[in-house]
Amino acid sequence: MRLIRQLIRLVSIYRIIVRYGLDELLLSTKIFRPLRLLSYLTLDYWLRPKKLTRAMRIRLALEELGPIFIKFGQILSTRRDLLPDDIALELAKLQDNVPPFHGEQARKIIEQAYERPVEEVFAHFDSTPLAAASIAQVHVARLHNGREVVVKILRPGIEANIHKDIELLYFLANIANRYWADGRRLRPMEVVAEFEKNLQDELDLVKEAANATLLRRNFKDSDLIYIPEVEWDYTLQNVMVIERIKGIPVSNIETLKQQGMNLKHLAEAGVEIFFTQVFRDNFFHADMHPGNIFVDPSKPNSPSYIAVDFGIMGTLSTEDQHYLAANFLAFFRRDYHRVAELHVHSEWVPEGTKIEEFEGAIRSVCEPIFDKPLKDISFGLVLLRLFQTARRFNMEVQPQLVLLQKTLLNIEGLGRQLYPDLDLWQTAKPFLERWMDERVGMRAFIKGIRNNLPLWIEKMPEMPLLIHESLSQDQIKSQQLKHLNNELIQMRKDMQQFHQRLILILVTSVIAAGFGIVFL
Structure with missing residues (x-):
């Protein structure tokens, strides 16, 4: 029964691809060109919209395919270096312009959740959505105490839709694992499992509220980022109420320039926020696409960020933190021998890998990226060459690092848009050197004595x-x-x-x- 359901879903996906003319990309290749005639026999081919641009067809297809595909488009929209401008601009609409569900339906969900009329819950509730995303949409409201808030509501039936797509992903991952040469190395089943876990987290708004509260506590006195306050008395599994913030969307570069925002400061602050969350707090916002980030314009010379949407958060083990920091620092110092050693010791590449040979391969990939401003670095090319290197040395995908990799790509894309001359590595290097010193250097030794001294004094008698x-x-x-x-x-x-x-x-x-x- 499950197999039949998956085949039906595959057919549905293919029909949507044909309807928006995206099958032409596949059928234009030499091996599949003889199948082009078959597409002319389908009804969807003749019903496809003729006046839409290629970028609009891609966006509409992703919207119709559902939440998982929308999220894929959101990630792609931040990579202006990998996509033509027309496609990148169109996919950016997926950040917060996903088609909403009806406002009256939102009111019914609220009344069912609180078991009372909307008017008793809120002094005012705007039925017109402020923004709609793939998992939920938000409405402006006002509490009876006069506080302006935002109400986040899960899309009706979203759990069932995601379950079907996750089932399909497991089906495809299993096939890849069995019949694709790189299947086992890329560990598709583990990657899908990690993706499923993150999506399940997004479907529980109580957990998202807890994430927001912890992140707010971590950056309570920070001048870099502000986290809105959760209204816990109004937060349930499918409805969350949070303080309403007012800021400029970070993607609105022209408005930021017109208001005299220091874009260099913003770009560097974004890098610092990322590394602070990953290494200091071991708790990072893993969905930092432009639709979830705003800029507080009150201090143009040193503007700060405002973050929303805390459904996907990431953590790392102590070992992963240490290996990542050591790898980054070795890259900064161009110590590729150390990079190769760390990969072997962490078992990211198989035991017995020849370190000298691996070192040479890494050097050929990474050496060209240094001593260049961000605008001159093609990270797409670097990633491609690293992937080729990984195939040579059987490097396995690390599912626990998938979120981190995705977030780092988002940070890079954001930095590129704000300040193309940002040197990502030089901005991060002092932070990582300080972190490593606090963990394994003299600071770590002194900190250990300071932390344990009260216990030693207590036990002295x-x-x-x-x-x-x-x-x-x-x-x-x-x-x-x-x-x-x-x-x-x-x-x-x-x-x-x-x-x-x-x-x-x-x-x-x-x-x-x-x-x-x-x-x-």
Whole structure:
């Protein structure tokens, strides 16, 4: 039954692709060109819109395909270096211009959630959506205490739609894992599982509210970013109420320039925020596309960010944090031998990989990116060459790092739009050097003493007793070991006596057998 459902979904996806003329990309290749005639026999081919641009066809197809495909388009929209301008600008509309569901339906969801009329919950509720995204949409409202808020409401039926697409992704990942040469190395099943977990997190608005609260606490006194306050008394699994913020969308570059915003400061602040979340807090906003980021214009010389939408957050293990920081610093220093060693030690490449050979491959990929401003670096080309290197050395995809990689791509895309001359690496290097020093250097040693000193002072009066008990335990253990040793010595003597007796019995038996033969 599941297989039939997946095949039906595949057919549905193909029909949408044909309807918007995207099949031409596939059928224009040499191997599939003979199948072009078959597309003329489908009804969708003749019903496809004729006056839409290619960028509009791609956007509309992604919208119709559903939330997972919309998110794919959102990620692509930040990569102006990889896409033609017309497609990048059109896909940017997916950030917050996804077709909304009806306002009356939103009111019904609220009344079912709170079990009372909307008027009793809010002093004012605007039925016209402020913005609509792939998972939810938001409405402006005002509480009875006069506070302006935003109400986030999950799309009706979204859980079932996502479940069907996740099922399909597992189906395709399983096929890739079995029949594609790079399937096992890229670990598609694990990647889909990680993607599913993140989507499930987005479907629980209570969890999103908790994420926002923790992130707000982490940056409570920061001049770099502001996190709005959650109204916990009004937050449920499918409805979240949060403080309304007012700022300029970060994608509106012209408005930022007109108001005299310091774009260089903004770009550098974005890099610092990212590395602070990843390494200081180990809790980072993993959906930082332009639709979720605004700029506070109150201080043009040192503007700060305002973040929204906290459904996808990322964390790393201590080991991953250390290896990432060490890798970044080795890259900054062009120590490619160290990079190769770290990859082997972290088991990101198979044990036994020749470090010198791997070092040379990494150098050929990464050396060209240094000493250049961001606007002159083609990270798309670098990623492609790194992928080719990965194939040579069987480097496996690390599912736990997928969110981090996606977020870093978003940060790069945002930095490129704000300030093309931003040197991403030089901005991050001092932060990472300080972090590593705090973890493994002299600062870490001093910090460890400072943190443990109160406990040592507290235990100081008990030290004589603890030392006495420790010595007593050592004496007991010493006596036990001495007794055990005596038993072993006695056991060895008994075994020697046993062996001697056994040999005597065997010799006696042989002699007796000899006499028996003689008398016979």
